Amino acid sequence: MKVGILTGGGDCPGLNAVIRAVVRRGLEFGYEFVGIRDGWKGLVLGDTVPLTKASISGLLTKGGTVLGTSRTNPLKNEEDKEKLLQNIKELGLDCIVCIGGDDTLGVAAELYDMGINTVGVPKTIDNDLSGTDFTFGFDTAVSIVTEALDRLHTTTEAHHRVMVVEVMGRHAGWIAVYGGLAGGADLILIPEEPFEMKDVLRVVEDRKADGKNFSIIVTAEGAFPKQAGGIITKDRALDAFGNAKLGGVGELLAQEIEDKTGLETRFVVLGHLQRGGTPTAFDRILASRFGVAAAELIEEKNFGRMVALSGHDIVNVAIREATSKTKTVNKEVFRVASIFFS
Helix, strand or coil, X not given: CEEEEEECCCCXXXXXXXXXXXXXXXXHCCCEEEEECCCHHHHHHXXXXXXXXXXXXXXXXXXXXXXXXXXXXXXXXXXXXXXHHXXXXXXCCXXXXXXXXXXXXXXXXXXXXXXXXXXXXXCCXXXXXXXXXXXXXXXXXXXXXXXXXXXXXXXHHHCCCEEEEEECCXXXXXXXXXXXXXXXXXXXXXXXXXXXXXXXXXXXXXHHHCXXXXXXXXXXXXXXXXXXXXXXXXXXXXXXXXXXXXXXXXXXXXXXXXXXXXXXXXXXXXXXXXCCCCCCHHHHHHHHHHHXXXXXXXXXXXXXXXXXXXXXXXXXXXXXXXXXXECCCCHHHHHHHHCCCC
16 A cells, blocks of 8 residues: 655644654555655645655654645646646555645545545644544644733733734634633634624723723734624735635734724734644644544545544544534634633
C-alpha cells in the first residue's frame, strides 16, 4: 500500500504531529509513504518527498508543516485536474491522507466520488468544521489569544485606553469566544451575532461611568455591524476557493469608539501569531490520535471518511458530511461568555 500525505490551507499547530502519527502507525501495517509538498499544488506538479521513520523523527513539537502548504484548488480548471489525476496514477498512490479544512477536504470528497481513495483529517484553527467537536490547533490559538489579552490588560489599564483585539474567525467566532472568555474581555463580537455599534459604545461608556477608563474588546475578523450587512474586507481579492481576504473590523471599531467616546483607542490584529509556534499538549495528543485513526481507516479500507472527535472518543464521519456546513459557536457557550460582558 502506497499512501500520499498532504497538508492544505492555512498552517496550524499540530500538523506535523499528525504526519508523524500517520506514518508511525502506517509503517506497522507495512505501508510506504510519500509526502506531497504544498498541498494539492504538489499533486498538480508532481512534487513529492519520501516519508520514513527517520524523516518524521522530532516532529511532535514542531509548528507549521514540514510538507509545506498552499490554498491551491486543483479542480478549478480542467488542465490542473488532469495533471492531478495523472500524477496520482504515475506515483502509484493507493490512498491520499488529506489534512485540511473545508476547502482541502472538499477536494478530497470530490476525488473520492471520482474513485480516488481518500481519508480526511480535520484541520482548521477556527474550529468551524462540522463532524468533530474540536480540531487540533484551536487550543493553541486560544492559548495565544489568552496570553495576548493578559499582556494587553496591563498596558491598556495603565494608559486608560480602549483596546480592540482582532482574532481569527471567518464565519465562526470560536477563538474569539474561548480566548475572550479566558482572557477576561469586556466584550466579544462574533460573526454569528452581528452587532450594533451603539451597544459597543454603551459598554465602553458604562465602564467609564463606573470609573474604569479602559476596556478590552475582542472581535473575530468575520464579525460585522448589522448596518454593514456582511463581512468587512480590506480589498476584493479572492483565493483559489473564492474566499475573501478579511480584515478591517478592528480598525473600524477603534476609530468609531475613539470618535464617539473621546477615549484613546488602539487596535491589535493578532493574525498569524495565532498559527505560529509549538502546539499545546492538548493539540499534540489530539493530532496524534487523529493520525493513528487515519492510518487505521486505511487498513480497514474505510475510505471517503474523516476522523473526528466526539466527546472523548475518536470516531469517523463521511468527508462530504463534514464539509457540508460551517460549525458555528454554540449558543450556550456564548451565553456564558456574555454574562461577563461589562
